[in-house]
Amino acid sequence: MSKDGQVTVKKQRPVNLDLTTISMPATAKASIFHRVTGVALFFALTFVIWAWSESLSSAESFEFVKGLFNGFIAKFIAWGTVSVLVYHLIGGIRHMIMDMGHWEELESGNLSAKVSMALGVVFAVLAGVWIWF
Amino acid sequence: MVLNQATLKRDGVQDFVSLRTTALIISAYAIFIIGYFLATPEVTFEAWTGLFSNLAMKGFTLITLVCIMVHTHIGLWQVLTDYVKCAKLRAALGFVLSLMSLAYVAIGLIVLWGV
Ligand code: HEM
Ligand code: HEM
Numbered sequence: 628m629s630k631d632g633q634v635t636v637k638k639q640r641p642v643n644l645d646l647t648t649i650s651m652p653a654t655a656k657a658s659i660f661h662r663v664t665g666v667a668l669f670f671a672l673t674f675v676i677w678a679w680s681e682s683l684s685s686a687e688s689f690e691f692v693k694g695l696f697n698g699f700i701a702k703f704i705a706w707g708t709v710s711v712l713v714y715h716l717i718g719g720i721r722h723m724i725m726d727m728g729h730w731e732e733l734e735s736g737n738l739s740a741k742v743s744m745a746l747g748v749v750f751a752v753l754a755g756v757w758i759w760f
Numbered sequence: 761m762v763l764n765q766a767t768l769k770r771d772g773v774q775d776f777v778s779l780r781t782t783a784l785i786i787s788a789y790a791i792f793i794i795g796y797f798l799a800t801p802e803v804t805f806e807a808w809t810g811l812f813s814n815l816a817m818k819g820f821t822l823i824t825l826v827c828i829m830v831h832t833h834i835g836l837w838q839v840l841t842d843y844v845k846c847a848k849l850r851a852a853l854g855f856v857l858s859l860m861s862l863a864y865v866a867i868g869l870i871v872l873w874g875v
Contacts, residue, residue: 666839669832669857676864680871682805683812689805712790719783726780757798 657740660747661718664711671708702758709754714747775834782827789824812875825868829861 643649651659678701682692695701721743725731730739800807811817836857844850 665835676867680867683871683875686805716787723780
């Protein structure tokens with residue numbers, strides 16, 4: 628730091644943005660999944676709100692939407708939306724638990740990251756069973 | 761010091777708290793709706809419109825949509841500022857996304873009005 632309080636930074640540090648060589652620990656994976664699911668959820672809402680508004684507009688359109696859910700595409704969108712929502716929710720709860728000062732050590736942070744991802748997979752499978760069977 | 765409570769100017773603490781309070785309300789709604797589908801063996805048109813014609817349910821739905829708007833306004837801003845470095849493009853994308861979330865609320869209001 629110079630006398631006038633200005634910080635001088637030498638911009639000669641190596642920059643590595645090659646994702647295939649960056650190590651992705653469980654915590655980094657849990658974090659990026661939380662972000663991806665948040666963004667995905669925002670766009671999934673377009674389908675959810677459309678189906679909801681259609682289903683409430685008349686008895687005919689209700690049956691039409693209900694019929695759509697016999698097809699693969701609507702089932703798949705519904706499954707994807709529920710799975711992504713549940714993971715985002717679990718990740719969000721983990722976030723708030725960490726905000727309160729828990730699971731901040733390397734070991735506990737890694738463990739809770741792994742548990743939330745595992746729970747996400749379990750709930751995705753359960754949601755699949757629920758929607759298809 | 762000028763207090764910014766009367767303005768829409770945001771600060772980080774406000775964003776942090778808003779993101780989390782809205783998250784809790786959206787969670788309650790999501791769990792309620794998933795629970796409704798799990799608990800109802802056959803969702804009929806009568807039962808479905810009956811659910812949403814209830815004033816409490818209308819309020820809950822509208823509040824949740826507004827919460828989603830606030831939550832995603834902050835959340836998507838976080839994402840955009842991380843990845844989109846060009847300020848003009850970021851402003852344009854932010855505008856489109858805000859418009860979408862406002863549309864979600866507006867459509868919700870119209871639908872709830874008619875049930
Ligand atoms: C051992 C490895 C790492 C350590 C110790 C570490 C540590 C941290 C810490 C302390 C923060 C601030 C935490 C917070 O926002 O609450 C942070 C944020 C962040 N890290 Fe790391 N990090 C690691 C690896 C990575 C990797 C591999 C990536 C990306 C591929 C990454 C991407 C980020 C990003 C994007 C943020 C900002 C998160 C946000 O928006 O809240 N980190 N990291
Ligand atoms: C309609 C539903 C939702 C949408 C579209 C949504 C979207 C988003 C987005 C885009 C972000 C920013 C992600 C990032 O910066 O990495 C975010 C962050 C967050 N979401 Fe959600 N979310 C939704 C529901 C929920 C729910 C139900 C919870 C419940 C716990 C939740 C908890 C959080 C938390 C705690 C953060 C902050 C993460 C951070 O500080 O990095 N969200 N959400």
